Amino acid sequence: MHYLAITKDMLVEDTEVGCDLYLRSYVNGDPKYVLFCCGDEQFGGDRKGVLIEGNIEKLYIPSKDYKNFFKYQEAHLPDILANNNLSSREKSHAVYHVAKNLTKEILKDICTEEVDLDRAKNWVKYTIGFILNDENAFSGLLSMTSHDYYTYTHSLNLSVFGLLFGKHLGLSTDNLNTFGTGMLLHDVGKVEVPLELLNKPGKLTNEEFGVLKRHPEAGYKILKEKENLEERSLKVVIQHHENYDGTGYPNGIGGNEIDLYGRLSRIIDVYDAITTKRCYAGALNPFPALTEMGESMNNCFDMELFKEFVCFLGPKSSQLVKDDDGIVCLKA
Ligand SMILES: [Fe+2]
Ligand SMILES: [Fe+2]
16 A cells, blocks of 8 residues: 655645554564554544654555645645645645645536536635745745646646646736636636547547537536636636637637636747646647747737746746656756
8 A cells, every 4th residue: 555645734624534553663674554543533623733743744644545635735725825834835735735635526527417626726815825924935945847748747747737827917816717727627618528539549530620619618607607707717717729810719819808717828828838737739848839839829929928938937937947747847
């Protein structure tokens, strides 16, 4: 069995964690995991005291229970982000994993009654607080943008990039909320595109591309029915493939007919896609990606915004490197 290590400060006092917590010790050089607190027991001050006294920083969760732990972190995200004992990196970790899990669940349930879009809105709200109040949030979150290409990681990356870039552009907190939620949900229409088509290596036929191109409208329709989203969040969903010169889809609108959020999402969507390894193409590093976008795709973008995006990411892009798992990290 695999175990996930967690920092003791991720645990909020007097809560039920929902998964068993273990301590690790070594016997003859082999790790041994000993049950410390059951998932349905209260994690109270007395247990925290034991950890502090024993100078124990890490606890362990069995791999089958990761999901429960991400749910626990989601429920307690405001407490976790307010905890001064946690580093920006640890907070970024929590923010990213919570969102990865919730985006996955939202995409799975999007066509059902059970889907709870308030989870997405709350995550955006707390993440904005983190970004605005913690100067290290930028590098922490950026280094978490994971480069495996699933719709949910891509959606999450877009929201993270969108919020960071939105802050750089001076968007108000309300606007960041609307924009970030739209970014998180921008590709939900892909639930109506067959998986073999989304995962197809090589070029799509015209007919297949026609099917793929329906996802902005499909997403808009699905979300419009949910009623609790701002109209401007939906602009991101319907407009993120519109090109500035009017050659995009679904409506072929151009220039400032495309909402600011639509124009921003077009840039970030392309950037995340081409810096990510997909089934049909390798990943470009940040600097060549920006160059490629500026040289051969400039018809797609509002160039004023694109230049600003390069300024926003440019100085950092030379510091971005990939680790062995293909995760982008900031060079130390
Ligand atoms: Fe899309
Ligand atoms: Fe996308």
